[in-house]
Amino acid sequence: QKEVEQDPGPLSVPEGAIVSLNCTYSNSAFQYFMWYRQYSRKGPELLMYTYSSGNKEDGRFTAQVDKSSKYISLFIRDSQPSDSATYLCASQAGGSQGNLIFGKGTKLSVKP
Amino acid sequence: SQTIHQWPATLVQPVGSPLSLECTVEGTSNPNLYWYRQAAGRGLQLLFYSIGIDQISSEVPQNLSASRPQDRQFILSSKKLLLSDSGFYLCAWSAGGMSDTQYFGPGTRLTVL
Numbered sequence: 001q002k003e004v005e006q007d008p009g010p011l012s013v014p015e016g017a018i019v020s021l022n023c024t025y026s027n028s029a030f031q032y033f034m035w036y037r038q039y040s041r042k043g044p045e046l047l048m049y050t051y052s053s054g055n056k057e058d059g060r061f062t063a064q065v066d067k068s069s070k071y072i073s074l075f076i077r078d079s080q081p082s083d084s085a086t087y088l089c090a091s092q093a094g095g096s097q098g099n100l101i102f103g104k105g106t107k108l109s110v111k112p
Numbered sequence: 113s114q115t116i117h118q119w120p121a122t123l124v125q126p127v128g129s130p131l132s133l134e135c136t137v138e139g140t141s142n143p144n145l146y147w148y149r150q151a152a153g154r155g156l157q158l159l160f161y162s163i164g165i166d167q168i169s170s171e172v173p174q175n176l177s178a179s180r181p182q183d184r185q186f187i188l189s190s191k192k193l194l195l196s197d198s199g200f201y202l203c204a205w206s207a208g209g210m211s212d213t214q215y216f217g218p219g220t221r222l223t224v225l
Contacts, residue, residue, distance in 0.1 A: 041219075094211065100212055102155055105155060
């Protein structure tokens with residue numbers, strides 16, 4: 001079983017829609033959770049970072065972690081064509097260098 | 113602020129040729145450094161990571177090697193490339209600590225023919 005599972009999509013939505021991207025993980029020791037955005041042929045860029053359970057909001061983006069169900073979500077409100085990218089979730093247990101575990105990424109397309 | 117550079121941006125090499133990809137980080141000291149390969153449909157594969165000069169861990173047995181000759185320089189090498197080495201190579205750095213949040217470079221797209 002993969003430690004972080006992510007639906008690869010592709011996911012296509014109209015501009016202005018609310019987007020929900022999700023991951024599940026299996027390791028109960030994971031405490032740190034990240035979302036990266038990767039545009040085509042570019043390196044991933046850190047979008048959101050959360051510690052343990054709860055919500056974190058940054059503009060149109062909300063990251064949510066539910067440790068009881070081992071579920072990670074990223075919500076994008078009022079989606080824009082510029083949000084079209086691949087989104088990767090990542091998780092890590094504390095203090096474990098070299099052990100950031102990535103999902104395979106979900107490809108999102110926002111149509112104008 | 114910190115900046116991470118990778119070069120070259122793209123590379124086309126014949127099978128059996130050597131490889132050298134370079135990564136440098138600016139604006140931080142003693143970073144953790146990482147090499148990943150990203151192939152279509154396979155996600156990010158960690159190849160090597162380093163917590164200091166000459167301290168390199170290999171995650172995947174292969175014909176690639178890594179070196180860290182200076183604190184903020186990380187090099188990925190191969191003596192003889194295989195077709196299966198084609199992919200998008202990403203270097204990343206982190207500050208270490210409890211959360212190993214990683215920051216990625218722009219990547220090198222390698223095609224082995």
